[in-house]
Amino acid sequence: MLNIDTLREYGANVDTGLARCMGKEDFYLMLIGKASADTRIELLERQLSQKDLDGAFETAHALKGLLANLSLDPLTAPVVEMTELLRSRTDTDYSELLQEIKAQFEKLRCL
Numbered sequence: 001m002l003n004i005d006t007l008r009e010y011g012a013n014v015d016t017g018l019a020r021c022m023g024k025e026d027f028y029l030m031l032i033g034k035a036s037a038d039t040r041i042e043l044l045e046r047q048l049s050q051k052d053l054d055g056a057f058e059t060a061h062a063l064k065g066l067l068a069n070l071s072l073d074p075l076t077a078p079v080v081e082m083t084e085l086l087r088s089r090t091d092t093d094y095s096e097l098l099q100e101i102k103a104q105f106e107k108l109r110c111l
Contacts, residue, residue, distance in 0.1 A: 001111075002029055002033060002036075002111045004018075004025060006111045007032065007111065010072075010074060010107060010108065010111060011073055011074040012070070012071055012072050012073060012074070013071035013073050014028075014071065016071040017032075017070050017071035017072075020069055020070075020071070028070075031070055032070055032072070032108075035066055035070055035072065035108075036105070036109045037109075038063070038066065040059050040062065040063050041102060043059050044056055044059045044060060044063070045098060045102075047059060048094050053086055053089050054089075056086050056094075057083065057086035057087060057089075060083040061083050061086075061087075063079050063083075064076065064079045064080055064083045067079055068080075072108065074104050074107070075101065075104040075108060078097050078100040078104065081097060082094060082097045082098070082101070
């Protein structure tokens with residue numbers, strides 16, 4: 001069950017996330033639930049497979065903002081790395097980063 005303790009075990013910086021939500025635990029947990037249901041990972045995967053680096057950058061950048069604001073550090077780290085590569089329009093194999101992002105999203109969804 002999603003709660004503050006399971007988020008801490010996951011590696012989220014719960015104190016920072018809660019501070020951004022004015023200490024309102026229920027609000028923070030609701031936002032985490034919405035973030036875990038976000039479908040932009042599928043869009044990002046499609047954009048990368050189509051070599052749409054501009055679209056992939058926009059999607060990754062939006063995810064980075066969402067995840068960083070909630071202090072979901074294990075998920076934010078690979079998204080930040082991908083975002084910076086896409087910012088410079090690096091044409092590379094993103095599959096390893098994408099798999100890490102998908103794995104971290106799955107862990108979050110299972111909390």
